[in-house]
Amino acid sequence: MGETLLSGLVRAGRRVDHLLVGEKRAERASELEERYGVAVVSNVEAARKADTLALVVKPQDMGDLLDEIASALRPGQLVVSLAAGITTAFIEARVPEGVAVVRVMPNTPALVDEGMAAISPGSHCSEDHLAEAEALMASVGKVLRIPERQQDAVTAISGSGPAYIFYVVESMIEAGVHLGLPRSTASELVIQTLVGSGKMLRETGTHPTVLREQVTSPAGTTAAALRELEVHKVRAAFLAAMEAARDRSRALAEGNG
Numbered sequence: 001m002g003e004t005l006l007s008g009l010v011r012a013g014r015r016v017d018h019l020l021v022g023e024k025r026a027e028r029a030s031e032l033e034e035r036y037g038v039a040v041v042s043n044v045e046a047a048r049k050a051d052t053l054a055l056v057v058k059p060q061d062m063g064d065l066l067d068e069i070a071s072a073l074r075p076g077q078l079v080v081s082l083a084a085g086i087t088t089a090f091i092e093a094r095v096p097e098g099v100a101v102v103r104v105m106p107n108t109p110a111l112v113d114e115g116m117a118a119i120s121p122g123s124h125c126s127e128d129h130l131a132e133a134e135a136l137m138a139s140v141g142k143v144l145r146i147p148e149r150q151q152d153a154v155t156a157i158s159g160s161g162p163a164y165i166f167y168v169v170e171s172m173i174e175a176g177v178h179l180g181l182p183r184s185t186a187s188e189l190v191i192q193t194l195v196g197s198g199k200m201l202r203e204t205g206t207h208p209t210v211l212r213e214q215v216t217s218p219a220g221t222t223a224a225a226l227r228e229l230e231v232h233k234v235r236a237a238f239l240a241a242m243e244a245a246r247d248r249s250r251a252l253a254e255g256n257g
């Protein structure tokens with residue numbers, strides 16, 4: 001996710017020659033330096049020199065990372081966390097008083113500048129700090145400001161969301177193959193159907209139920225398929241899946257790695 005954000009900043013034409021990246025593995029560090037022209041330094045040096053820090057480690061590694069950099073941080077700096085589950089309070093309790101914290105939930109379509117990020121301010125965060133985090137994430141897609149209490153639900157919907165969509169795509173391609181289509185044909189049909197349907201949702205602003213009804217001819221093929229999805233409780237399965245993701249996000253905040 002960190003590299004996705006970095007590559008987006010480069011594509012957006014933002015200056016990255018002054019950007020410091022904390023990366024421990026030497027091989028990976030040289031790869032990032034060569035690919036993006038950024039300087040790879042220690043986490044402590046990045047924390048001491050940067051005005052804004054983006055923390056993109058796994059939630060389970062966040063406590064150790066904060067312990068490592070806390071003494072290098074100073075009031076007025078901005079810490080932007082992209083980690084699932086980790087609350088602004090968790091970070092604020094581990095950094096000096098007056099460090100501004102913003103919690104972000106991004107998603108991987110940021111790689112093609114179609115990301116969806118939700119941002120929430122911590123308790124010492126000014127409008128300028130929040131606007132800075134917003135501008136960072138706007139380099140790679142849309143940004144919504146939300147209250148932090150909604151972050152676990154957002155993580156379940158848009159953070160993990162691309163995985164559910166890819167799962168549906170995989171399933172439809174497999175079904176096409178099962179029905180006798182060549183894999184490449186099935187794949188092209190499904191991907192273009194997905195992109196076209198997404199574009200219809202965004203460009204028409206029409207409710208998805210209406211769009212679905214427009215495809216569903218009386219006693220036709222779509223009605224036959226949708227009946228099977230109802231019989232197999234696919235809608236209930238989506239609800240249960242997203243509740244599980246929301247609960248997992250909450251558990252990560254409580255340190256249940």
Ligand SMILES: NC(=O)C1=CN([C@@H]2O[C@H](COP(=O)(O)OP(=O)(O)OC[C@H]3O[C@@H](n4cnc5c(N)ncnc54)[C@H](OP(=O)(O)O)[C@@H]3O)[C@@H](O)[C@H]2O)C=CC1
Nearest residue numbers: 001022023024025056057058059061082083084106107159
């Ligand atoms: N993937 C996604 O779709 C999304 C991810 N996120 C969040 O982004 C964060 C990263 O996730 P993801 O990119 O999937 O995970 P990855 O494991 O791919 O990336 C985490 C990176 O952090 C590095 N790292 C770990 N500890 C340190 C440290 N102390 N100093 C410097 N670097 C360190 C790891 O290096 P190494 O490999 O050497 O250990 C690794 O490159 C998570 O908190 C996740 O919740 C949020 C939304 C979407």
Ligand SMILES: O=C(O)[C@@H]1CCC=N1
Nearest residue numbers: 083084155159160161
């Ligand atoms: O699976 C995860 O925990 C991360 C957070 C949201 C998407 N990927």
